[in-house]
Amino acid sequence: MRRLDLRELDPTTDEAAAVYSAAVPRAAVDVEHALAAVRPICDDVRTRGTAAVLDAGEKFDGVRPAQLRVPASALADALADLAPEIRTALEESVRRLRQTCAAELEQSLVTDVAPGATVERRIVPMQRVGLYVPGGLAPLVSTVVMNAVPAQVAGVPGIALASPPQAEFGGLPHPTILAACALLGIDEVYAAGGAQALAMFAYGAASEEGVDCRPVNLITGPGNIYVAAAKRHLQGTVSIDSEAGPTEIAIIADDTADPAFIAADLISQAEHDPMAASVLITDSDVLATAVEVEVDLQLETARHADRISTALDGPQSATVLVRDLDQAVDVANGYAAEHLEVQTADAAQVAARIVNAGAIFVGSHTPVSLGDYAAGSNHVLPTAGCACHSSGLSVRAFCKNMHVVTYSEAALREVGDHVVTLAEAENLPSHGAAVSIRTSR
Template structure:
């Protein structure tokens, strides 16, 4: 495609009143064929379930081009990675950890006890997962920030055991990237596995009797963390055996902007997400055609100067990206709610009031000085977020991801007597008389 061609295809929704379902079908969206990927990775997942570590090593050799000497990363390697970490990167990681911990610390859940009637209480206990498996990808980009975003909320929730998996790297002798290892060491995560892709997810879920060092790797209760479509497919296959956070697809940014927005900011933010992956989605929603033209001019300047120019161009010109013209901000709100973006920026007049009306988004970034990149690293928020419109029924990774609510019911005899008639009547109406008898027997014998 010529360099002179527009980066963003325009969808004109002005004077069109579409339902949420029609908008969902009309708006640009990244294609994520999880079904096809599931068929591809099913043999890998089943092989790991049957053969454990040997299957993981075979898969690593096949997909990563390296057969790690150790699946379990030695403690000395974690210590060495932290010692050799660039001091500036260490300081940045420490600042990120502190900010995320500050936010997560305010999201812990206290036990809540309700006296339903005198002598009858229901208490909600919040119990952390015992053992969780966290995944840190290592493909086009090395993401120590994802280590922070996964580990900190789990620690704040009180998870007892954390195991983190990240792909082995040929250039580092079959170990995960040293910056990933350093981030683990910084956070006190000492159980790190050199495994990536579907085989890593399967190993976390099923565990292994012998990891190759004479020790077992117990399976986990929950698997979290971002990854490519094969990681998503593997999560789908192990869901039910373990919990998962979400089936997250390619990253997305939507920007709701009006004529007051700075086109250089808008262009830079669209580029920032396109930099991730050729399938990344960058969508501008605006009631100002002149803003679209100005953003195009900025893209023509900023994209050629970017390190990952080709990847960015492919993402911006792909069918998953584009500009959407609307009549006004009101219609724009309906559009972004139907889209349900992973990241939603509001760059409009009175942005805070507009943002307060958003109902579907993984995270909302308000005003010209709250770019998505801030949330990726140092806002204190979490960047592991729902994609593909799933924000309409799920949220991002947080402390509550690692907690389970358990109701504790305690009634004395008088309180039970007060509930007897209602409970036994409903038991009879449902044709379950033994349910009622289990209450009646406490008053008839």
């Protein structure tokens, strides 16, 4: 990992914040360029439906499923064949996430704004959602949990899930992903990946036999650059959670941190993707050097050493040297990492000063990997600096707020003149007349 030295930067200057936000360049991801590739795929799915989805799967995934929807028997078989220890781990992950989702679920409430006048904020679940689970470098079974559980807790009545067909498994998605779906009771699963899967969710898909997939209201779940581009293209036709980019971790650490822990955590996220970003922010040269030594040692036994090395050597990864923890906090807030660990002597106090991060992991025994699987938090988080304005996936993403307004005749008479006055001020007299016709009788 390269080193960036920000210790000479004056934090009182107007330029400091801008420098911090750009201190560590992220992996080059050109979603606009990818749009040129996904538009014709999405248009083809909108026009030809199921046939277009299957054709694209054959082209990009190297296999053509016998049918778009995964048979119920395949789901049941996958769950029956699931290793007991994996099932137990999944059940615990589900239990913890379901608990936090239930606590976060907002309740409907009624406000009495005047006698006889109420405004209810009604919480309504999305009626149909499409969950996307990638199947590229790794079968992200945990992503099934992270997307499905909040949707279920929100009360979404229609949940569909898509994951790419795998030639190794006869055109079905990875069996562990199918097993997780069966475990969660999700029986509408499609062997479809990439832009074609998202277009199927947005437009629906039909064949000569009838409708194979109905359109959804919301699409959630991470994916590669083409998935992000498809989300951008389809937004408006359907709601999306975010355009997720390559994963990233930043770690604030001082000289009390364990370099072996930090090295392991940097490596863990680099394992995802050659474009993954791993960033250490520290005021200790000694720690920085010790972490470098540990990274080399741990890479010797890492299963995906080549992929990890590519990510750690990339321009998106670095050790950032700062004067003190105050500057470390400023750099972290400027960077707005997807995952931010704080491993310092006063970790809780430092974490309390963070305002831009997808999720914060506090203390030396709270690694990001815990959040990836079983912390009870959600691992679908904003990337590419979007944590400064966006939140991670939660039960709220699967709900809508509706106002339900109820006024009695007396309540309308009490406020009617104000409505007429404001309508006239906007030169919309018929708006006022809709009130006057009721209050003048």
